[in-house]
Amino acid sequence: MGWLAGLIQKHWQHSRIALVLLLWPLARLFQSIALLRRWLYKSGILPTKKLPCPVVVIGNIHVGGVGKTPLVAALVQTLQQRQIRVGIISRGYGRLSKETVILNAQSTATEAGDEPLMLYQQTQAPVAVASTREAAGRALLNAYPDLQLLLSDDGLQHYALCRDMEVIVFPAADIGKKLDILPNGPLREPVERLQRADAVVFSQGNTNSVQQAQQLNLIKTQWCGFSQLNYGDFYCLNQPQQTAKAHEFSEKKCAAIAAIGQPQRFFQALQMLGIHLKETIALNDHATIQPEDWPDAEIIFITEKDAVKLKKPLQYNIWVLPLSAQICPDLAELIQLKLDLHRSK
Template sequence: MLIDRIWYTSRHPLSFLLRPLSWLFAALGTLRRALFRTGLKESVRLPVPVIVVGNITAGGTGKTPLTIYLAKNLQALGYHPGIISRGYGGKAKAPLCVSSETDPRLSGDEPILLARASKVPVYVFKDRAAAGLALLAAHPEVDVLLCDDGLQHYRLQRDLELCVVDGARGFGNGALIPAGPLREPVTRLGKLDAVIVNGAGLPVEHAHSFQMSLVPGDFYSLVGAAPTLWHGLRVAAVCGIGNPARFFNSLKALGIVFTEHAFPDHHLFSADDLPDADVIVVTEKDAVKLAALADVRIWVLPVSASLTPDLASWLSNKLALIAQPLASRVQKNT
C-alpha cells in the first residue's frame, strides 16, 4: 500500500510534501489537549478506575489481544472488569451492549471479538465516557474499566495509560499523520504508565516496559467442520487488519504455503472478496465479519497475548494503590 511506503520508508518524498499537514495536525492536537486541561472542554471521571489501552501510531499494534489478556487475567485476580470502545466503523447512535451475536455494522468488528473472547461486559459508543456510564449502570458489579484504543480520547479521564508499540514497524519515519504514522509525538511515551512492545526488534526505554508476543492457537473451522489435512490444497490467507504482514508472517512461521490477500483495516467482506482457493485462513477479527457467509473453506487462526514480565500482576498492584471507595470518586455531569 502507498501509505505504508510513505510512512515506513526513510525520507520518502511524498512524506516531505505532507509535512505541512502534519504540522497542522500537531497544532490541532495541542489545542484540543489544552482545552481539556483548562476545563474549556468537559472531561468525565467515572466512579471506577479506568485503564486506557492505546497506541501513538495509526494501524494495528495488538491492542485487542492485549485487552483480552487484561480482562481474563484481571478476572483471575478477583476483579470484575468491563470493556468500553469507540466501535470503529460501527453506526451505534447510543451506547450499545455488544455480544457475540451483535451486527458488526452496528458495533464494529473488534468489540464483538472482545465480547466473545473476554466474557466480560462490552459497550461501544463514540463517546467512551457515555459508554462507560451505560455499562456501569447495567453492570454495577464492574469495578474496573478497560478502554480499548482511547489514548487520545481526553473526554474520558483515566487512571492508568498503557501504550502498545509494534516491535517490528516501530514509529515509521517519525512524522505525525498524514506524513507519518504517529498520532502523537514519541515523547508521549515518557508520560505513560507502561509501554508494551508487541514483538521483537524495537528497544524502548521506559520505567515500566513489557514484552508481548502473540501465540497462535489451533485452527478452527468457521462453520464447525472437522479438522482436515491441507496437504496438496490451495491455501489463501485473507485479512483486513492494520498490519497484514504480522498475520502472514505467523502463517509462514507455521510452515503454511499460501497466497496473500490483504484488505483495508476493518473491511466489511462480501462473498466476492473471497479468492478461488480450497482453504481460506483468516484472523479472528475478520472471522467476525465473515461468519454470515458460512463458507466451509474458511478456517480461523486464533492468537493470544503472552506478556513478560507479568503485566496483570503489576497492574493489580497499581490498582490497589489508586483504588478509592465509590463514594469518593467525582463524576461530572455529561
C-alpha cells in the same frame, strides 16, 4: 482517495524526498494541533468527564494495527483470574449502528463492531459500545454496577474521558526508527508521548526491546514490558469443534484474506507456520468481506477478527487462525496494585 492513502503508506515505509517536502509542514501543523488539544483538556479549558469507576486506557500512538486487541483480551483474562470484575468500553469503530449497545450472545459486528464482539466472545467480560466512551462506560456501569474496573479499548487521544491509568502499546519493530507525525509518518503523537504514560508495552517484543527503548530514552521511569503472540490450532469456521495443524494443509491449494490493520503480518504468520499461500487478499481494516472478495482456493484462512463478521455457514472451506497474547511482566498486577483493586467475593 484510495490511491493517495496507499502512496502515503508506502512513503512511511520508504521515504520519498518529494513527499517529505510536501508533507513535513502538514505534519508540524498536525502536531501543533494535537499538542494544543491535549493542553486544553489537561488545563481544564475543555471539559472532561469522570466515571464512578477507575478507567484504564489501552491505546497507541500509531495509525493502524499494533497488536493491541489480543493484548486487551489477555489483560482482561488475567484480571479475571485475579477475581477483579472488569468491563470493556469502546466506540466500536466500523459498526453501522450509532446506538449504545451492551453486548450479549446475539450481538453482531454490524451493531457492535468487530473488535468489541471478538473481545466479548473471547473473554465473556461485560462490553459496551457507544458514540462516546463516557456513554459506553455509564451504560455498562448501569447494567453491571459491581464492576471494579473499566478498560477502554483504544481512546488514548480521547481526552474528554478522565483516565486513572494510561497504557500505550508500541510495536517493538519500530523501536529506533525515525517516525514522524501524520501525514508524513504513521504517528498520531510524537514518540515522546510514551514518557507520559503509566506503562508501555512493546508488542511482539522481548527483554532486548525494553533494553533498547531504555537506551534510546524512549521511556523513563514508568513500568514497561513486552507482549508476544501465541498461535493455536486452526479451527473450521463452519464447524469450530473441528481443528487442524498447519501440516494438514500441505497438499491443498491455500489462500488467505484479511481486513485488519496490518494484513501482511497475518500472511507472514501463516507462512512461518508452514502454509504455502497461492493468493493473499488484503482489505481495509474493519471491512466486511463481500462474496466477490473470496479467492479461488480449496482452503481459505482468515483472522478471528474477520470471523466474527461472517454469517455461518458459508460455502467456502474457511479456517480461522486463533491467537493469544502473553504480557511480560504481569501488567494486571501493576494495575491491581496501582488502583488498589481487591479480589471480588
